[in-house]
Amino acid sequence: AQSVTQLDSQVPVFEEAPVELRCNYSSSVSVYLFWYVQYPNQGLQLLLKYLSGSTLVKGINGFEAEFNKSQTSFHLRKPSVHISDTAEYFCARIQGGSEKLVFGKGTKLTVNP
Amino acid sequence: NAGVTQTPKFQVLKTGQSMTLQCAQDMNHEYMSWYRQDPGMGLRLIHYSVGAGITDQGEVPNGYNVSRSTTEDFPLRLLSAAPSQTSVYFCASSQLDGYEQYFGPGTRLTVT
Numbered sequence: 303a304q305s306v307t308q309l310d311s312q313v314p315v316f317e318e319a320p321v322e323l324r325c326n327y328s329s330s331v332s333v334y335l336f337w338y339v340q341y342p343n344q345g346l347q348l349l350l351k352y353l354s355g356s357t358l359v360k361g362i363n364g365f366e367a368e369f370n371k372s373q374t375s376f377h378l379r380k381p382s383v384h385i386s387d388t389a390e391y392f393c394a395r396i397q398g399g400s401e402k403l404v405f406g407k408g409t410k411l412t413v414n415p
Numbered sequence: 416n417a418g419v420t421q422t423p424k425f426q427v428l429k430t431g432q433s434m435t436l437q438c439a440q441d442m443n444h445e446y447m448s449w450y451r452q453d454p455g456m457g458l459r460l461i462h463y464s465v466g467a468g469i470t471d472q473g474e475v476p477n478g479y480n481v482s483r484s485t486t487e488d489f490p491l492r493l494l495s496a497a498p499s500q501t502s503v504y505f506c507a508s509s510q511l512d513g514y515e516q517y518f519g520p521g522t523r524l525t526v527t
Contacts, residue, residue, distance in 0.1 A: 311455070334514055345419075345505060345518040346458075353514060392457060396514060401446045402467065402473065403507075403516060405457040 304328055306393050308406035316414050317385055323378040323409045325393035334396045335376040336369055336403070341389045349391070352376065363387070388413045416441050419519035421506050427525045428465050428496040431481060437493040438506030451475065451502040452521075456469045458505065464489055496500040496526045 309324040327333060334353050338346040351360025355370040376393060393406040400406045422437045440447065448463035450473075460473030466484040478500060480492040489508075493500060503523050507516040 315472075316442065336514075338518075342501070345520045346507075348515055351515065369487060401448075401514070401516075402460060402463060403448075403457070405450075405459075407455055407457040 304330065304395060304397055304407040306395050306403050306404055308393050308409050310409050311407065313408045314412045315383055318382050320381050321383050321411065322377065323391050323393075323411065325378065325406060327374050327376060327393075327395050329374050330395075330397060332397065332399070335367075335369060336390060336394045336396075337361065337362045337376075337378050338388050338392045338394060338405075339363075340392065340408075341376075346392065349378070357411070380381070381413075383413045385413050385415060387411060418442065419506055419508055419517050421522050422505075423522060426491075427524050429527055430496060430498060430501035432496050433494050434496065436493075436504055436506075436524070438487075438489045438491065438519060439487050440506075440508040440517070441487065442508060442517065443486060444508035444517075445486070446516075447483065447506065447508045448473070448516070449459045449479070449481065449491045450507065451481070452505060455503050460495045461491065461500075461504075464480070493524075494501065496524075501526045503519070520521065 305328040307326045336351045337349040351368045376390045389409045394403045419440045419476040451460040462481040464470045506519040509516040
């Protein structure tokens, strides 16, 4: 079955520090990967997506992710975080030919001053 | 464009009551879906639709019904609410093969 595993449920960091949120997916011939962000009491917003092409994907708010097929990973990174990045981040996948999103369980990022 | 709208924002039900969560989108998207979000569980797909008149079950469909009579609307019905259905419900839409799903603001449902 398709699955997405987010390896950390909570990640605390200090402001201006780098951060990496880890995501692994179960191997598949064709997979599309996404990172969504959810700010407190809000809906989900797309940060970035990998459909094909360059394995380094740049998204909004200075985030980027790297698709690694051999490691079946799609880790999210930001070189310097801000207080406003405090939110829950979800990794998700779609099997090629389907619209059904499968989500990981989420990682809560807390940026401390 | 309003995007994806959901009503109500909050709802409290007693066990056994029924209700409909409303979802509408004004982007002419063919694909619409309902998710529930529970702490530590991420979002789980309840039902989805690839167009008017076409619906299918997701990962956790039990206790929920849907219909899609128009492209714009995709209501979610709870026929007999149970405390296990206490959750936050999100509706989303996208173009077919567009892959970027747009989410509504959510409905927080409590069943006592």
